[in-house]
Amino acid sequence: MSLLKEYGIKEDARFKQARKESLRIMYLVIFEFIWVFTFGYIGTKTNPSDYSYIFGFPTWFFWAFAGAGVIFPVVAIILSINIKDCSLTDDIELSKSDRKVNVQNTKTGTEHL
């Protein structure tokens, strides 16, 4: 981000927030991979005829599936719901001093949007 400083550009607050949200999802991707492949690895270490079972599923499969099919999708949904709402257009995105004026403008302006 040093280039922003050099050019004297202030980062849009919405982009900053979006960056945080992206990072959370990248962590999700990494954790999910570690989870699934840990149990996958365990699954390769035992001979299939010696597998133990949970509810009729081979143990490694049960846990890998619980991760990839249930836990991580649910976490992904929670992350999605927690994303901050923001305006997608630039015209409402004004500095605080302008905002008062803008509120008056949008009151009359929303009709024809």
Added chain:
Amino acid sequence: MTIAVFAIYFIAIILLTFYSSRKLSSQTTDNFSEEFFVGGRNLGPIALAILVAAGVMSTGTFVGTPGLSSQYGPGYIVLFAMGQIPLTVFVLGIFGKKINIVGRRTKSETYIDIFRHRYENWKPLIIILVAAILLALISSAVAEFIGGSRVIQSMTGIPFEYSLIAFGVIITLYTALGGLKGVGIVGVLQGFVMTVASLILIVGYISYNKGISPIFQGLKEIDPNMLTPNYGGTFPLIEMATYWFTYSILLIGLPWGVQSALGYNSTKTMKRAMVLGVVFIGIWTIFVSTFGGAAARIFSPDLEVADAAIPTLAQGILPESLAGLVLAGIAAAGQSTIAALFILASGSIVVNVYKAFFNPKASNHRIKTLSITVTVLVGFLTVLLALNPPESLQVILTFSISGAASSLIAPLVLGLFWPRANKYGALAGIVGGLLIYLFFNQVHLGIDLLQQATILFAVPLSFLLTIFVSLLTTKPSKETVQTFFGEAS
């Protein structure tokens, strides 16, 4: 009976086509290409979820992957493809907001437009992008057509050529008349049919096998290796990791996610689409790809053609009318992808070649005629290629999709998150990523690891190339950085 259900589905698509084309022509917009290629930036949550998911709602999910499950067991699919379930969260959560805001700022209408504005309209880059993307899009559309029509032939006896031409015409029509929004509207129907088909199928095989877990006992008797994650060690885990990355996170770099991210109307819509997408893709991937294929193997232990898994299962355990619905689901899966590919291909040609290079001041009417004509031509070309597939099709397909995935993601992600990335870095990342991918794939250096996990090397190297070349060359201009990172000016 199967054919009757299929005919109903066909008619429903035609009706929706009329509906969406009237909707498009009733728009009194002065910017036709925005209306056509990004749905007027006014897509709703279901259409957005379906369009972002278009890459996975393909015949792969309904035919290819269940086929693998019937051969190598459901454990293989957990490692192979279940990473794709949160795909809509990956795509929209990682850059949905940013693409949409910047897209509105720059008036971007296509995937390539984002690159064009970020990398300062540099022609060599645009030309390479257009070529690479058209090759990838058209060859995957051809493959989808062939796969889907073969399944229809095996289930109904309708000859391959007939169903191919019939669906080619209908998909071309609804794409050309409805634009991205039309594709989204028909896509909602297709997603619905696929979801209902998945639910029917799982109820069918659960009542047939008396539960899901008896499937594992059955597989143990047929072949104990099918209980393992990698078919008893046939596939090294590192190779499985490559598939996992390719089908989950790398898909975000491909065009359909970005294109749809340009088109939604509010962050609320985006969030709803993310959640809906997880539910949809979850149902298809778990019930059809993972367990459906395995259930088919239990039903028919000496299943010969892997791709016939789901059709065989549906026709074996379901009443005829419901089997017809499952067939419609398989067809819908392929068609939705093809339609999305047509829009992307036609957008690249009209917006990024014609408008950008030949006629920047083209009138709205001109763009309208051209968009529709080019979409029809793309459809025509694809059907022709599918009827006489070139021998190298499979090779082109594998290379174009994996090659595109491994080379486009670095310039896209770095361009959006790293201000210092510049056009030279982007070109180096794309060309370098592609060459590294091809090289490791073709040239044996005596290291198995490189062959099994080409993408796991090509992608990080493409990132490094983009970074190094950017740092060694000039900075991007202040205007570009302001547009992609700064506050509204």
